[in-house]
Amino acid sequence: MSTARVTAVVANLVTLTDPQDSPRAEGREAPNVQALVRAAREGDREAFGDLVVLYQRPAIHTALAALHDRDDAEDVAQEAFVVAWQKLPGFRGDATFRTWLMTIVWRKALDRRRQRQAWWTRVRSGPPDTGDGLDPLSAIAGNGPDPERAALWRDLTRQIRRGIDGLSPKLRDTLLLAASGEHTYEEIAMLLRVPPGTVKWRVAEARRLVAKQVDRGEAS
C-alpha cells in the first residue's frame, strides 16, 4: 500500500465515522452529581444506583483499556462499583467522585491483568471480544461505500492494531485511555500517577511508534 493511498483512504474514511463526543470530567462535578454522592454516602442505595448508571460506561471503557476483554472489563467495573459503595463513607472529596471511581476501576483492572498470565497471548492472538462475535475493526471498515477502499482500510486498521499491541504497557495504556475519549489528560495522569506532561509525551510517542510500524508494514 503506498503512502499516498493510505493518506487518501484515511482522509476519506475518518470523516465517515465521526466519533461521538463522550462526556468528560471538566472541573468539579455537577451539583446534581454532588447531591447523589452525598446521598449515597449516607447509605442511599437508589442514589448510588443513579451513580452506577451515570458512570458504568466510562468505567467499562477504562477497564477495557487495560484488559482488552469485554467480559473481564465488565466484571472488573462491577467489582469497582462494589468497592466504591463500601468505601464511600471514607470518600473525602479531594478528587471528583468520577476520578476517585475511575482510580478504583483502573487499579482493579491492573490487578486482574496481573492475575491473568495468558493475557498477552490472548491479545496478540486476536481482536478484543466485543460479545457479538464481530471484529470491531471490521465494523469500522464496513462503513466505507467502496469495497476496495474498505479493504484498504481494513488492512490499515489491522496494521495499526498490531502496532498498538506491540507497544510497551505504559505507552499502550496511556494511548488507549486517552483515545477512549472518557478522560482528560489530567485524569489519566491521576490514574497512572504520573505528571500530565508525561501523559502527553506517552500519547505522542505511542502514536509515533505505531505510525512507524504502519510505515514498515507498507514497505514490506
Place this chain on the structure above:
Amino acid sequence: MRPHDHDLDEAIDRVARVMTEAAPAPDFARRVHARIDAAAPPRKPWTTPTLAAAAIVVAALAAGIVWMRGHRNPTPTATEATRLAQPPAAVAAAAAARAPADAVAATPARKVTAAPAFKSSVPELPPLDRLEAITQDSIQPTRLTIPPLTVEAIVVPPVDGDGSIR
C-alpha cells in the same frame, strides 16, 4: 512532519478508541446491586465515632473496677483477726480441732509437733502522752463600710442640623 501524519494519528486514535469501546450490559446496575447485597453492608459514617465512644466508656468502667478492687481495704472478720494475732502453733492446733472427724480419718496420720513459742521481734513502744485539746478563738471580722457612689450627669451640648456643636 509528513503530510499524512495528522490523518494517520486520527486513524490510530480511532482504532484505539474502538479497542476500548463496549456498551454496558442492560442489567449492569442490577448486577452491581446484587453484588453489594452479597457483600457486607457499608459502614455508616456515624458508626465509627459511636463505636469509639462505647469503647472508651467500657475501658473507663473496666479501669474503675480494677482501681476499686486494688484500693479496697477489707476489714478482717473477727475470726481472721484472731487467727492473725495467734502464733503459727496455735493456728495449727485450732485447725486440727476444727477438722471434721471423717476428714481426719481419711488423711494419713501425721504427728503434729509443737512449734516453738512465737516471739515478736518488734520492740514495744512506750505509750503516747495524752494530747491536750486545742482551743481555737472564734474569728470576728470587722464590718466593712462602703461610701455610697455619686454619679454626675453628663451634659451634652446641643448639635445643629449640619452636625456642628453649638
